[in-house]
Amino acid sequence: MLLIRCPYCGDRDEIEFAYGGQAHLARPAPPAAQSDAEWGAYLFLRDNPKGVFLERWMHAQGCRRWFNVARHTVTHEILAIYPMGTPMPDVALIAHQARGLMGGAR
Amino acid sequence: MGHAPRFSLWSLARNALNHHADWPQQWRDAAPKPSYDAVIVGGGGHGLATAYYLAKQHGLGRVAVLERGWIGGGNTGRNTTIVRSNYLWDESAHLYEHALKIWENLSDELNFNVMFSQRGVMNLAHNLHDLRELSRRAHANRLNGIDCEILTREEVAAFCPGLDVSASRRFPIMGATLQRRGGTARHDAVAWGYARAADALGVDIVQNCEVTGIRRDARGVVGLDTTRGSIQARKVGLVAAGHSSVLAAMAGFRLPVQSHPLQAFVSEPLKPVVSCVVMSNAVHGYISQSDKGELVIGAGIDAFNSYAQRGSHPVIEDTAAAIVELFPQFSRVKLMRMWGGIVDVCPDASPIIGKTPVPGLFINCGWGTGGFKATPGSGHVFAATIAKGEPHPLAAPFALDRFSTGALIDEHGAAAVAH
Ligand SMILES: Cc1cc2nc3c(=O)[nH]c(=O)nc-3n(C[C@H](O)[C@H](O)[C@H](O)COP(=O)(O)OP(=O)(O)OC[C@H]3O[C@@H](n4cnc5c(N)ncnc54)[C@H](O)[C@@H]3O)c2cc1C
Ligand SMILES: [Zn+2]
Numbered sequence: 001m002l003l004i005r006c007p008y009c010g011d012r013d014e015i016e017f018a019y020g021g022q023a024h025l026a027r028p029a030p031p032a033a034q035s036d037a038e039w040g041a042y043l044f045l046r047d048n049p050k051g052v053f054l055e056r057w058m059h060a061q062g063c064r065r066w067f068n069v070a071r072h073t074v075t076h077e078i079l080a081i082y083p084m085g086t087p088m089p090d091v092a093l094i095a096h097q098a099r100g101l102m103g104g105a106r
Numbered sequence: 107m108g109h110a111p112r113f114s115l116w117s118l119a120r121n122a123l124n125h126h127a128d129w130p131q132q133w134r135d136a137a138p139k140p141s142y143d144a145v146i147v148g149g150g151g152h153g154l155a156t157a158y159y160l161a162k163q164h165g166l167g168r169v170a171v172l173e174r175g176w177i178g179g180g181n182t183g184r185n186t187t188i189v190r191s192n193y194l195w196d197e198s199a200h201l202y203e204h205a206l207k208i209w210e211n212l213s214d215e216l217n218f219n220v221m222f223s224q225r226g227v228m229n230l231a232h233n234l235h236d237l238r239e240l241s242r243r244a245h246a247n248r249l250n251g252i253d254c255e256i257l258t259r260e261e262v263a264a265f266c267p268g269l270d271v272s273a274s275r276r277f278p279i280m281g282a283t284l285q286r287r288g289g290t291a292r293h294d295a296v297a298w299g300y301a302r303a304a305d306a307l308g309v310d311i312v313q314n315c316e317v318t319g320i321r322r323d324a325r326g327v328v329g330l331d332t333t334r335g336s337i338q339a340r341k342v343g344l345v346a347a348g349h350s351s352v353l354a355a356m357a358g359f360r361l362p363v364q365s366h367p368l369q370a371f372v373s374e375p376l377k378p379v380v381s382c383v384v385m386s387n388a389v390h391g392y393i394s395q396s397d398k399g400e401l402v403i404g405a406g407i408d409a410f411n412s413y414a415q416r417g418s419h420p421v422i423e424d425t426a427a428a429i430v431e432l433f434p435q436f437s438r439v440k441l442m443r444m445w446g447g448i449v450d451v452c453p454d455a456s457p458i459i460g461k462t463p464v465p466g467l468f469i470n471c472g473w474g475t476g477g478f479k480a481t482p483g484s485g486h487v488f489a490a491t492i493a494k495g496e497p498h499p500l501a502a503p504f505a506l507d508r509f510s511t512g513a514l515i516d517e518h519g520a521a522a523v524a525h
Pocket of ligand 2 (some may be wrong): 006062
Protein backbone atom coordinates (compact mmCIF):
# COMPACT_ATOMS: atom_id res chain seq x y z
CA MET A 1 0.00 0.00 0.00
CA LEU A 2 1.21 3.50 -0.83
CA LEU A 3 1.65 6.19 1.77
CA ILE A 4 0.78 9.42 -0.03
CA ARG A 5 1.52 12.89 1.33
CA CYS A 6 -1.47 15.06 0.48
CA PRO A 7 -0.04 18.59 0.14
CA TYR A 8 -3.00 19.85 2.20
CA CYS A 9 -3.58 17.11 4.81
CA GLY A 10 -0.28 15.27 5.18
CA ASP A 11 0.54 11.55 5.09
CA ARG A 12 -2.48 9.32 4.39
CA ASP A 13 -3.08 5.74 3.23
CA GLU A 14 -3.56 5.08 -0.46
CA ILE A 15 -7.17 3.96 0.14
CA GLU A 16 -8.13 7.59 0.89
CA PHE A 17 -7.16 8.64 -2.64
CA ALA A 18 -8.58 8.35 -6.14
CA TYR A 19 -6.26 7.90 -9.09
CA GLY A 20 -6.43 10.24 -12.07
CA GLY A 21 -3.95 8.76 -14.54
CA GLN A 22 -1.46 10.70 -16.63
CA ALA A 23 -0.89 14.34 -15.66
CA HIS A 24 -0.33 17.35 -17.93
CA LEU A 25 -2.82 16.35 -20.65
CA ALA A 26 -3.96 19.47 -22.48
CA ARG A 27 -7.27 19.48 -24.33
CA PRO A 28 -6.49 20.60 -27.86
CA ALA A 29 -8.44 23.62 -28.99
CA PRO A 30 -10.63 24.10 -30.87
CA PRO A 31 -11.82 20.45 -30.87
CA ALA A 32 -13.57 20.76 -34.23
CA ALA A 33 -10.31 21.75 -35.87
CA GLN A 34 -8.53 18.55 -34.82
CA SER A 35 -8.12 15.61 -37.16
CA ASP A 36 -9.58 12.24 -36.07
CA ALA A 37 -6.06 11.03 -35.35
CA GLU A 38 -5.24 14.06 -33.17
CA TRP A 39 -8.51 13.86 -31.27
CA GLY A 40 -8.16 10.07 -30.82
CA ALA A 41 -4.64 10.58 -29.51
CA TYR A 42 -5.87 13.15 -27.00
CA LEU A 43 -8.71 10.89 -25.82
CA PHE A 44 -6.97 7.53 -25.74
CA LEU A 45 -3.18 7.49 -26.23
CA ARG A 46 -1.32 7.61 -22.94
CA ASP A 47 2.23 7.40 -21.67
CA ASN A 48 2.81 4.14 -19.83
CA PRO A 49 6.46 4.24 -18.83
CA LYS A 50 8.33 1.57 -16.92
CA GLY A 51 10.01 4.16 -14.73
CA VAL A 52 9.05 7.64 -13.54
CA PHE A 53 5.42 8.54 -14.31
CA LEU A 54 3.78 11.93 -13.82
CA GLU A 55 0.25 11.28 -12.60
CA ARG A 56 -2.74 12.86 -10.85
CA TRP A 57 -4.20 11.90 -7.50
CA MET A 58 -7.19 13.25 -5.59
CA HIS A 59 -7.66 13.08 -1.83
CA ALA A 60 -11.17 11.64 -2.21
CA GLN A 61 -11.80 10.81 1.46
CA GLY A 62 -10.19 13.99 2.74
CA CYS A 63 -9.90 17.49 1.31
CA ARG A 64 -10.99 16.29 -2.18
CA ARG A 65 -8.28 18.33 -3.83
CA TRP A 66 -6.23 17.23 -6.84
CA PHE A 67 -2.44 17.30 -7.05
CA ASN A 68 0.35 15.84 -9.21
CA VAL A 69 2.77 13.09 -8.26
CA ALA A 70 5.99 11.78 -9.83
CA ARG A 71 6.10 8.07 -8.99
CA HIS A 72 8.30 5.20 -10.12
CA THR A 73 6.14 2.46 -11.64
CA VAL A 74 8.48 -0.38 -10.66
CA THR A 75 9.52 0.58 -7.13
CA HIS A 76 6.34 2.62 -6.44
CA GLU A 77 8.50 5.26 -4.76
CA ILE A 78 6.92 8.72 -4.74
CA LEU A 79 9.65 11.07 -5.94
CA ALA A 80 7.86 14.42 -6.09
CA ILE A 81 4.51 15.96 -5.25
CA TYR A 82 3.53 19.30 -6.80
CA PRO A 83 0.39 21.39 -7.33
CA MET A 84 -1.92 21.16 -10.33
CA GLY A 85 -1.16 23.80 -12.93
CA THR A 86 2.60 23.90 -12.36
CA PRO A 87 4.70 23.22 -15.45
CA MET A 88 5.80 19.65 -16.18
CA PRO A 89 8.95 18.87 -14.18
CA ASP A 90 12.05 17.37 -15.79
CA VAL A 91 11.41 13.60 -15.66
CA ALA A 92 15.01 12.76 -16.58
CA LEU A 93 16.22 14.84 -13.64
CA ILE A 94 13.77 13.19 -11.24
CA ALA A 95 14.79 9.75 -12.51
CA HIS A 96 18.45 10.70 -12.07
CA GLN A 97 17.90 11.91 -8.51
CA ALA A 98 15.89 8.74 -7.78
CA ARG A 99 18.82 6.62 -8.90
CA GLY A 100 21.08 8.52 -6.51
CA LEU A 101 18.51 8.15 -3.76
CA MET A 102 18.26 4.44 -4.29
CA GLY A 103 22.02 4.05 -4.39
CA GLY A 104 22.70 2.51 -7.76
CA ALA A 105 21.37 1.20 -11.01
CA ARG A 106 17.63 0.73 -11.39
CA MET B 107 13.66 -31.17 -34.63
CA GLY B 108 10.55 -32.83 -33.33
CA HIS B 109 12.59 -34.88 -30.89
CA ALA B 110 9.86 -35.36 -28.33
CA PRO B 111 7.93 -38.57 -29.01
CA ARG B 112 4.15 -38.50 -28.93
CA PHE B 113 2.41 -39.02 -25.61
CA SER B 114 0.34 -42.18 -25.48
CA LEU B 115 -1.10 -44.53 -22.89
CA TRP B 116 1.95 -46.72 -23.47
CA SER B 117 4.47 -43.90 -22.93
CA LEU B 118 2.67 -42.78 -19.76
CA ALA B 119 2.64 -46.32 -18.36
CA ARG B 120 6.29 -46.96 -19.22
CA ASN B 121 7.43 -43.72 -17.58
CA ALA B 122 5.27 -44.35 -14.53
CA LEU B 123 7.06 -47.67 -13.99
CA ASN B 124 10.34 -45.77 -14.31
CA HIS B 125 9.30 -43.27 -11.62
CA HIS B 126 9.23 -40.57 -14.35
CA ALA B 127 13.02 -40.46 -14.26
CA ASP B 128 13.77 -40.42 -17.98
CA TRP B 129 11.19 -38.35 -19.81
CA PRO B 130 13.03 -36.78 -22.75
CA GLN B 131 13.28 -33.00 -23.13
CA GLN B 132 10.03 -31.84 -24.72
CA TRP B 133 11.42 -28.92 -26.72
CA ARG B 134 14.86 -27.53 -27.56
CA ASP B 135 16.39 -24.66 -25.60
CA ALA B 136 17.25 -22.78 -28.80
CA ALA B 137 19.97 -20.14 -29.20
CA PRO B 138 18.98 -17.19 -31.39
CA LYS B 139 20.01 -17.29 -35.07
CA PRO B 140 21.09 -14.10 -36.88
CA SER B 141 17.93 -13.91 -38.98
CA TYR B 142 14.37 -15.24 -39.24
CA ASP B 143 11.33 -14.92 -41.53
CA ALA B 144 9.24 -13.88 -38.54
CA VAL B 145 10.01 -13.15 -34.91
CA ILE B 146 7.46 -13.15 -32.11
CA VAL B 147 8.36 -11.06 -29.06
CA GLY B 148 6.89 -12.57 -25.89
CA GLY B 149 6.72 -16.24 -24.95
CA GLY B 150 3.34 -16.25 -23.27
CA GLY B 151 0.48 -18.39 -24.51
CA HIS B 152 -0.53 -15.85 -27.17
CA GLY B 153 3.02 -15.55 -28.59
CA LEU B 154 3.66 -19.30 -28.58
CA ALA B 155 0.28 -20.01 -30.19
CA THR B 156 1.04 -17.39 -32.87
CA ALA B 157 4.36 -19.08 -33.66
CA TYR B 158 2.71 -22.51 -33.78
CA TYR B 159 0.05 -21.41 -36.28
CA LEU B 160 2.62 -19.49 -38.35
CA ALA B 161 4.56 -22.71 -38.79
CA LYS B 162 1.60 -25.06 -38.98
CA GLN B 163 -0.91 -23.19 -41.14
CA HIS B 164 1.17 -20.65 -43.02
CA GLY B 165 4.27 -22.70 -43.71
CA LEU B 166 6.73 -20.14 -42.39
CA GLY B 167 9.99 -22.05 -42.07
CA ARG B 168 12.14 -19.81 -39.92
CA VAL B 169 10.22 -18.51 -36.92
CA ALA B 170 11.46 -17.61 -33.44
CA VAL B 171 9.79 -16.70 -30.17
CA LEU B 172 11.92 -14.42 -27.97
CA GLU B 173 11.11 -14.43 -24.26
CA ARG B 174 12.89 -12.22 -21.74
CA GLY B 175 12.32 -14.69 -18.88
CA TRP B 176 10.92 -18.19 -19.12
CA ILE B 177 7.97 -19.16 -21.31
CA GLY B 178 4.64 -18.82 -19.58
CA GLY B 179 6.23 -16.79 -16.77
CA GLY B 180 4.07 -13.73 -17.51
CA ASN B 181 0.30 -13.52 -17.22
CA THR B 182 -0.11 -16.91 -18.87
CA GLY B 183 1.31 -18.59 -15.76
CA ARG B 184 -0.35 -16.17 -13.31
CA ASN B 185 -4.00 -16.15 -14.34
CA THR B 186 -7.07 -17.83 -12.86
CA THR B 187 -7.68 -19.74 -16.12
CA ILE B 188 -11.35 -18.94 -16.71
CA VAL B 189 -12.43 -19.73 -20.27
CA ARG B 190 -15.76 -18.52 -21.70
CA SER B 191 -17.10 -16.73 -24.77
CA ASN B 192 -20.20 -14.94 -23.46
CA TYR B 193 -19.25 -11.44 -24.65
CA LEU B 194 -21.85 -8.85 -25.66
CA TRP B 195 -20.90 -7.44 -29.05
CA ASP B 196 -20.74 -9.49 -32.26
CA GLU B 197 -17.06 -8.73 -32.85
CA SER B 198 -15.97 -10.05 -29.46
CA ALA B 199 -18.47 -12.90 -29.39
CA HIS B 200 -17.09 -14.18 -32.70
CA LEU B 201 -13.47 -13.83 -31.59
CA TYR B 202 -13.87 -15.48 -28.17
CA GLU B 203 -16.14 -18.21 -29.57
CA HIS B 204 -13.54 -18.92 -32.26
CA ALA B 205 -11.09 -19.49 -29.40
CA LEU B 206 -13.53 -21.63 -27.40
CA LYS B 207 -14.04 -23.93 -30.40
CA ILE B 208 -10.28 -24.42 -30.68
CA TRP B 209 -10.06 -25.11 -26.91
CA GLU B 210 -12.55 -27.95 -27.34
CA ASN B 211 -10.03 -29.89 -29.46
CA LEU B 212 -6.76 -28.42 -28.27
CA SER B 213 -5.40 -31.35 -26.24
CA ASP B 214 -5.82 -33.62 -29.29
CA GLU B 215 -4.38 -31.09 -31.70
CA LEU B 216 -1.27 -30.49 -29.57
CA ASN B 217 -0.99 -34.06 -28.22
CA PHE B 218 -0.62 -32.39 -24.84
CA ASN B 219 -3.22 -32.41 -22.09
CA VAL B 220 -4.21 -28.79 -21.47
CA MET B 221 -6.79 -30.08 -18.94
CA PHE B 222 -9.61 -28.09 -20.51
CA SER B 223 -12.55 -28.65 -18.19
CA GLN B 224 -15.99 -27.47 -19.36
CA ARG B 225 -17.45 -27.30 -15.89
CA GLY B 226 -19.64 -24.28 -16.62
CA VAL B 227 -19.17 -20.57 -15.91
CA MET B 228 -21.87 -18.87 -13.86
CA ASN B 229 -22.21 -15.05 -13.78
CA LEU B 230 -24.30 -13.99 -10.79
CA ALA B 231 -26.94 -11.27 -10.64
CA HIS B 232 -27.45 -9.52 -7.28
CA ASN B 233 -29.95 -6.83 -8.26
CA LEU B 234 -32.45 -5.95 -10.96
CA HIS B 235 -29.92 -4.09 -13.03
CA ASP B 236 -27.62 -7.13 -13.01
CA LEU B 237 -30.51 -9.35 -14.09
CA ARG B 238 -31.34 -7.07 -17.00
CA GLU B 239 -27.74 -6.64 -18.08
CA LEU B 240 -27.06 -10.37 -17.89
CA SER B 241 -30.21 -11.33 -19.77
CA ARG B 242 -29.41 -8.79 -22.48
CA ARG B 243 -26.01 -10.42 -22.84
CA ALA B 244 -27.49 -13.93 -22.75
CA HIS B 245 -29.87 -13.08 -25.61
CA ALA B 246 -27.05 -11.47 -27.58
CA ASN B 247 -24.98 -14.63 -27.06
CA ARG B 248 -27.78 -16.86 -28.33
CA LEU B 249 -28.22 -14.70 -31.43
CA ASN B 250 -24.53 -15.38 -32.07
CA GLY B 251 -24.99 -19.13 -31.59
CA ILE B 252 -23.22 -19.14 -28.22
CA ASP B 253 -24.71 -21.32 -25.49
CA CYS B 254 -26.05 -19.34 -22.56
CA GLU B 255 -28.81 -20.10 -20.07
CA ILE B 256 -30.57 -17.84 -17.60
CA LEU B 257 -30.94 -19.45 -14.18
CA THR B 258 -33.35 -18.62 -11.38
CA ARG B 259 -32.14 -18.37 -7.80
CA GLU B 260 -33.25 -21.98 -7.17
CA GLU B 261 -31.45 -23.20 -10.27
CA VAL B 262 -28.30 -21.38 -9.13
CA ALA B 263 -28.49 -23.16 -5.77
CA ALA B 264 -28.94 -26.52 -7.48
CA PHE B 265 -26.04 -25.96 -9.90
CA CYS B 266 -23.59 -24.75 -7.24
CA PRO B 267 -24.80 -26.02 -3.85
CA GLY B 268 -22.05 -24.26 -1.87
CA LEU B 269 -23.31 -20.75 -2.71
CA ASP B 270 -25.30 -18.93 -0.08
CA VAL B 271 -28.44 -17.86 -1.96
CA SER B 272 -30.42 -16.81 1.11
CA ALA B 273 -32.38 -13.59 0.66
CA SER B 274 -30.91 -12.18 3.86
CA ARG B 275 -27.43 -11.69 2.37
CA ARG B 276 -26.32 -8.11 1.96
CA PHE B 277 -25.97 -8.77 -1.78
CA PRO B 278 -28.63 -11.46 -2.34
CA ILE B 279 -28.26 -13.69 -5.39
CA MET B 280 -31.27 -13.19 -7.67
CA GLY B 281 -30.26 -15.36 -10.60
CA ALA B 282 -27.38 -15.97 -12.97
CA THR B 283 -26.34 -16.78 -16.49
CA LEU B 284 -24.64 -20.08 -17.18
CA GLN B 285 -22.35 -20.93 -20.07
CA ARG B 286 -21.99 -24.70 -19.76
CA ARG B 287 -19.25 -24.90 -22.39
CA GLY B 288 -17.10 -22.50 -20.36
CA GLY B 289 -14.71 -23.63 -17.66
CA THR B 290 -11.00 -23.71 -16.88
CA ALA B 291 -7.75 -25.02 -18.37
CA ARG B 292 -4.26 -25.66 -17.06
CA HIS B 293 -2.34 -22.45 -17.73
CA ASP B 294 1.21 -23.84 -17.82
CA ALA B 295 0.13 -26.72 -20.03
CA VAL B 296 -1.14 -24.25 -22.63
CA ALA B 297 2.28 -22.58 -22.84
CA TRP B 298 4.13 -25.90 -22.78
CA GLY B 299 1.79 -27.61 -25.24
CA TYR B 300 2.12 -24.82 -27.81
CA ALA B 301 5.89 -24.61 -27.22
CA ARG B 302 6.35 -28.32 -27.73
CA ALA B 303 4.18 -28.42 -30.86
CA ALA B 304 5.82 -25.30 -32.32
CA ASP B 305 9.30 -26.68 -31.63
CA ALA B 306 8.37 -29.89 -33.43
CA LEU B 307 7.61 -27.75 -36.50
CA GLY B 308 11.03 -26.08 -36.28
CA VAL B 309 10.20 -22.92 -34.33
CA ASP B 310 13.10 -21.66 -32.17
CA ILE B 311 11.95 -20.89 -28.64
CA VAL B 312 14.58 -18.61 -27.15
CA GLN B 313 14.36 -17.86 -23.43
CA ASN B 314 16.31 -15.32 -21.39
CA CYS B 315 16.35 -13.09 -24.45
CA GLU B 316 14.99 -9.60 -23.87
CA VAL B 317 14.24 -7.35 -26.80
CA THR B 318 15.86 -3.97 -26.13
CA GLY B 319 15.41 -2.19 -29.44
CA ILE B 320 13.44 -2.33 -32.67
CA ARG B 321 15.31 -1.51 -35.89
CA ARG B 322 13.64 0.00 -38.90
CA ASP B 323 14.51 1.54 -42.24
CA ALA B 324 12.42 3.54 -44.69
CA ARG B 325 10.46 0.40 -45.68
CA GLY B 326 9.64 -0.78 -42.18
CA VAL B 327 10.95 -3.07 -39.51
CA VAL B 328 14.28 -4.78 -40.23
CA GLY B 329 15.19 -6.44 -36.96
CA LEU B 330 15.60 -6.41 -33.23
CA ASP B 331 18.29 -5.73 -30.67
CA THR B 332 18.27 -8.23 -27.85
CA THR B 333 20.31 -9.15 -24.80
CA ARG B 334 21.54 -12.10 -26.90
CA GLY B 335 22.60 -10.10 -29.94
CA SER B 336 20.79 -8.54 -32.85
CA ILE B 337 18.40 -10.48 -35.05
CA GLN B 338 17.16 -9.63 -38.55
CA ALA B 339 13.50 -10.06 -39.44
CA ARG B 340 11.11 -8.26 -41.80
CA LYS B 341 8.08 -9.50 -39.91
CA VAL B 342 7.84 -8.98 -36.15
CA GLY B 343 4.88 -9.62 -33.86
CA LEU B 344 4.79 -7.93 -30.45
CA VAL B 345 2.86 -10.08 -27.94
CA ALA B 346 4.18 -8.71 -24.66
CA ALA B 347 1.00 -8.09 -22.61
CA GLY B 348 1.90 -5.70 -19.74
CA HIS B 349 5.11 -4.61 -21.48
CA SER B 350 3.47 -3.69 -24.80
CA SER B 351 3.84 0.06 -24.25
CA VAL B 352 7.55 -0.38 -23.55
CA LEU B 353 8.02 -2.21 -26.85
CA ALA B 354 5.83 0.25 -28.77
CA ALA B 355 8.01 3.07 -27.43
CA MET B 356 11.07 1.30 -28.90
CA ALA B 357 9.36 1.49 -32.30
CA GLY B 358 8.33 5.12 -31.79
CA PHE B 359 4.56 4.95 -31.28
CA ARG B 360 2.15 5.11 -28.34
CA LEU B 361 -0.69 2.80 -27.36
CA PRO B 362 -4.01 3.45 -25.59
CA VAL B 363 -2.91 0.81 -23.07
CA GLN B 364 -2.14 1.24 -19.35
CA SER B 365 -0.29 -1.38 -17.27
CA HIS B 366 -1.78 -2.36 -13.92
CA PRO B 367 -1.13 -5.10 -11.35
CA LEU B 368 -3.77 -7.84 -11.16
CA GLN B 369 -3.67 -10.30 -8.30
CA ALA B 370 -4.87 -13.80 -7.57
CA PHE B 371 -4.49 -16.24 -4.71
CA VAL B 372 -5.09 -19.90 -3.87
CA SER B 373 -6.24 -21.52 -0.65
CA GLU B 374 -5.10 -24.67 1.06
CA PRO B 375 -6.43 -27.77 -0.75
CA LEU B 376 -10.02 -28.68 0.17
CA LYS B 377 -12.34 -31.51 -0.80
CA PRO B 378 -14.46 -30.72 -3.89
CA VAL B 379 -16.78 -27.87 -2.95
CA VAL B 380 -17.03 -25.47 -5.92
CA SER B 381 -18.02 -27.52 -8.96
CA CYS B 382 -18.10 -24.72 -11.53
CA VAL B 383 -16.67 -21.24 -12.07
CA VAL B 384 -18.54 -18.53 -10.15
CA MET B 385 -18.16 -14.88 -11.08
CA SER B 386 -19.84 -11.81 -9.66
CA ASN B 387 -19.56 -8.28 -11.01
CA ALA B 388 -21.46 -6.73 -8.11
CA VAL B 389 -19.27 -7.96 -5.25
CA HIS B 390 -16.27 -8.27 -7.63
CA GLY B 391 -14.93 -11.75 -7.17
CA TYR B 392 -14.39 -14.91 -9.15
CA ILE B 393 -13.62 -18.38 -7.89
CA SER B 394 -13.12 -21.94 -9.04
CA GLN B 395 -11.46 -24.99 -7.54
CA SER B 396 -8.34 -26.56 -9.00
CA ASP B 397 -7.94 -30.29 -9.48
CA LYS B 398 -5.62 -30.25 -6.45
CA GLY B 399 -8.49 -28.84 -4.40
CA GLU B 400 -7.20 -25.29 -4.00
CA LEU B 401 -9.74 -22.49 -4.26
CA VAL B 402 -8.49 -20.25 -7.06
CA ILE B 403 -9.56 -16.68 -6.36
CA GLY B 404 -9.09 -13.66 -8.58
CA ALA B 405 -8.95 -10.04 -7.47
CA GLY B 406 -9.27 -6.70 -9.23
CA ILE B 407 -6.57 -4.41 -10.57
CA ASP B 408 -4.80 -1.74 -8.59
CA ALA B 409 -6.01 1.60 -9.93
CA PHE B 410 -2.52 3.02 -10.49
CA ASN B 411 -0.04 2.19 -13.27
CA SER B 412 2.61 -0.30 -12.26
CA TYR B 413 5.16 -2.76 -13.59
CA ALA B 414 5.95 -4.19 -10.15
CA GLN B 415 4.19 -7.56 -10.61
CA ARG B 416 2.73 -7.28 -7.12
CA GLY B 417 -0.49 -5.73 -5.93
CA SER B 418 -1.75 -3.88 -2.87
CA HIS B 419 -3.29 -5.28 0.29
CA PRO B 420 -6.58 -3.32 0.15
CA VAL B 421 -7.39 -5.17 -3.08
CA ILE B 422 -6.79 -8.53 -1.39
CA GLU B 423 -9.05 -7.52 1.48
CA ASP B 424 -11.85 -6.47 -0.88
CA THR B 425 -11.59 -9.71 -2.81
CA ALA B 426 -11.62 -11.89 0.30
CA ALA B 427 -14.72 -9.99 1.47
CA ALA B 428 -16.43 -10.62 -1.89
CA ILE B 429 -15.75 -14.35 -1.76
CA VAL B 430 -16.98 -14.61 1.83
CA GLU B 431 -20.18 -12.80 0.79
CA LEU B 432 -20.80 -15.57 -1.74
CA PHE B 433 -19.48 -18.48 0.34
CA PRO B 434 -19.61 -17.53 4.05
CA GLN B 435 -18.23 -20.97 4.95
CA PHE B 436 -14.85 -20.00 3.39
CA SER B 437 -14.19 -17.33 6.01
CA ARG B 438 -11.72 -19.55 7.88
CA VAL B 439 -10.02 -21.13 4.85
CA LYS B 440 -6.29 -20.43 4.83
CA LEU B 441 -4.69 -18.83 1.81
CA MET B 442 -1.47 -20.48 0.66
CA ARG B 443 -0.03 -18.27 -2.06
CA MET B 444 -0.72 -14.93 -3.70
CA TRP B 445 0.87 -13.20 -6.66
CA GLY B 446 0.37 -10.53 -9.26
CA GLY B 447 0.72 -10.07 -12.99
CA ILE B 448 0.95 -6.89 -15.05
CA VAL B 449 -2.07 -6.56 -17.31
CA ASP B 450 -2.41 -4.29 -20.34
CA VAL B 451 -5.75 -2.53 -19.98
CA CYS B 452 -7.45 -0.93 -23.00
CA PRO B 453 -10.06 1.88 -22.73
CA ASP B 454 -12.82 -0.29 -24.25
CA ALA B 455 -11.82 -3.54 -22.45
CA SER B 456 -11.10 -5.15 -25.83
CA PRO B 457 -7.76 -6.28 -27.30
CA ILE B 458 -5.69 -4.70 -30.07
CA ILE B 459 -4.74 -7.11 -32.88
CA GLY B 460 -3.19 -6.02 -36.14
CA LYS B 461 -0.86 -3.59 -37.85
CA THR B 462 1.17 -0.83 -36.25
CA PRO B 463 2.35 2.45 -37.81
CA VAL B 464 5.60 0.58 -38.71
CA PRO B 465 5.25 -1.69 -41.78
CA GLY B 466 6.08 -5.32 -40.97
CA LEU B 467 5.56 -4.73 -37.26
CA PHE B 468 2.35 -6.22 -35.87
CA ILE B 469 0.89 -6.07 -32.38
CA ASN B 470 -1.36 -8.24 -30.26
CA CYS B 471 -2.06 -6.73 -26.84
CA GLY B 472 -4.62 -5.02 -24.64
CA TRP B 473 -6.17 -8.29 -23.44
CA GLY B 474 -6.00 -6.81 -19.97
CA THR B 475 -7.54 -8.92 -17.27
CA GLY B 476 -9.16 -11.49 -19.54
CA GLY B 477 -7.04 -12.82 -22.40
CA PHE B 478 -6.21 -16.34 -21.28
CA LYS B 479 -9.53 -17.62 -22.62
CA ALA B 480 -8.65 -16.25 -26.03
CA THR B 481 -5.15 -17.75 -26.28
CA PRO B 482 -5.76 -20.27 -29.11
CA GLY B 483 -8.01 -17.96 -31.13
CA SER B 484 -5.73 -14.97 -30.65
CA GLY B 485 -2.69 -16.92 -31.85
CA HIS B 486 -4.66 -18.29 -34.77
CA VAL B 487 -5.94 -14.95 -36.12
CA PHE B 488 -2.68 -13.12 -35.34
CA ALA B 489 -0.61 -15.69 -37.25
CA ALA B 490 -2.86 -15.19 -40.29
CA THR B 491 -2.54 -11.43 -39.92
CA ILE B 492 1.27 -11.59 -39.82
CA ALA B 493 1.55 -14.14 -42.64
CA LYS B 494 -0.77 -12.30 -45.05
CA GLY B 495 0.11 -8.77 -43.94
CA GLU B 496 -3.62 -8.03 -43.71
CA PRO B 497 -5.92 -8.55 -40.72
CA HIS B 498 -7.75 -11.86 -40.40
CA PRO B 499 -11.50 -11.09 -40.71
CA LEU B 500 -12.10 -11.88 -37.03
CA ALA B 501 -9.20 -9.61 -36.04
CA ALA B 502 -10.06 -6.68 -38.33
CA PRO B 503 -12.45 -4.88 -35.92
CA PHE B 504 -9.73 -4.97 -33.24
CA ALA B 505 -7.27 -2.82 -35.20
CA LEU B 506 -5.38 -0.03 -33.46
CA ASP B 507 -7.08 2.58 -35.66
CA ARG B 508 -10.42 2.10 -33.87
CA PHE B 509 -9.14 4.67 -31.37
CA SER B 510 -9.23 7.32 -34.08
CA THR B 511 -12.28 6.10 -36.06
CA GLY B 512 -14.29 5.78 -32.85
CA ALA B 513 -15.42 2.21 -33.62
CA LEU B 514 -14.74 1.05 -30.08
CA ILE B 515 -15.85 -2.39 -28.89
CA ASP B 516 -17.08 -1.64 -25.40
CA GLU B 517 -16.97 -4.85 -23.37
CA HIS B 518 -16.96 -3.28 -19.93
CA GLY B 519 -20.03 -5.35 -19.08
CA ALA B 520 -18.67 -8.74 -20.11
CA ALA B 521 -15.28 -7.84 -18.67
CA ALA B 522 -16.44 -5.89 -15.62
CA VAL B 523 -15.05 -8.42 -13.21
CA ALA B 524 -11.38 -8.90 -13.93
CA HIS B 525 -10.77 -12.44 -15.17
C1 LIG C 1 -4.08 -12.59 -11.72
C2 LIG C 1 -4.60 -12.71 -13.12
C3 LIG C 1 -5.78 -13.41 -13.36
C4 LIG C 1 -6.27 -13.55 -14.65
N1 LIG C 1 -7.36 -14.33 -14.86
C5 LIG C 1 -7.79 -14.60 -16.12
C6 LIG C 1 -8.86 -15.52 -16.33
O1 LIG C 1 -9.39 -16.13 -15.40
N2 LIG C 1 -9.28 -15.72 -17.62
C7 LIG C 1 -8.71 -15.07 -18.67
O2 LIG C 1 -9.15 -15.27 -19.80
N3 LIG C 1 -7.65 -14.21 -18.50
C8 LIG C 1 -7.18 -13.97 -17.24
N4 LIG C 1 -6.11 -13.12 -17.04
C9 LIG C 1 -5.51 -12.42 -18.20
C10 LIG C 1 -4.56 -13.34 -18.96
O3 LIG C 1 -3.64 -13.91 -18.06
C11 LIG C 1 -3.79 -12.58 -20.02
O4 LIG C 1 -4.66 -11.77 -20.80
C12 LIG C 1 -3.09 -13.54 -20.99
O5 LIG C 1 -2.49 -14.60 -20.29
C13 LIG C 1 -2.07 -12.80 -21.79
O6 LIG C 1 -1.26 -13.72 -22.47
P1 LIG C 1 0.01 -13.25 -23.25
O7 LIG C 1 0.61 -14.46 -23.83
O8 LIG C 1 -0.40 -12.15 -24.17
O9 LIG C 1 0.89 -12.54 -22.14
P2 LIG C 1 2.02 -13.08 -21.14
O10 LIG C 1 1.78 -14.48 -20.72
O11 LIG C 1 2.18 -12.05 -20.08
O12 LIG C 1 3.27 -13.11 -22.10
C14 LIG C 1 3.98 -11.95 -22.50
C15 LIG C 1 5.44 -12.30 -22.43
O13 LIG C 1 6.20 -11.26 -23.01
C16 LIG C 1 7.44 -11.25 -22.36
N5 LIG C 1 8.13 -9.97 -22.63
C17 LIG C 1 7.79 -8.73 -22.20
N6 LIG C 1 8.67 -7.82 -22.64
C18 LIG C 1 9.58 -8.50 -23.38
C19 LIG C 1 10.75 -8.10 -24.11
N7 LIG C 1 11.17 -6.81 -24.15
N8 LIG C 1 11.47 -9.05 -24.75
C20 LIG C 1 11.07 -10.36 -24.71
N9 LIG C 1 9.98 -10.79 -24.04
C21 LIG C 1 9.24 -9.86 -23.39
C22 LIG C 1 7.07 -11.43 -20.90
O14 LIG C 1 8.15 -11.88 -20.12
C23 LIG C 1 5.93 -12.45 -20.99
O15 LIG C 1 6.34 -13.78 -20.76
C24 LIG C 1 -5.60 -12.94 -15.75
C25 LIG C 1 -4.41 -12.23 -15.52
C26 LIG C 1 -3.90 -12.13 -14.22
C27 LIG C 1 -2.61 -11.39 -14.00
ZN1 LIG D 1 -6.04 16.21 1.51
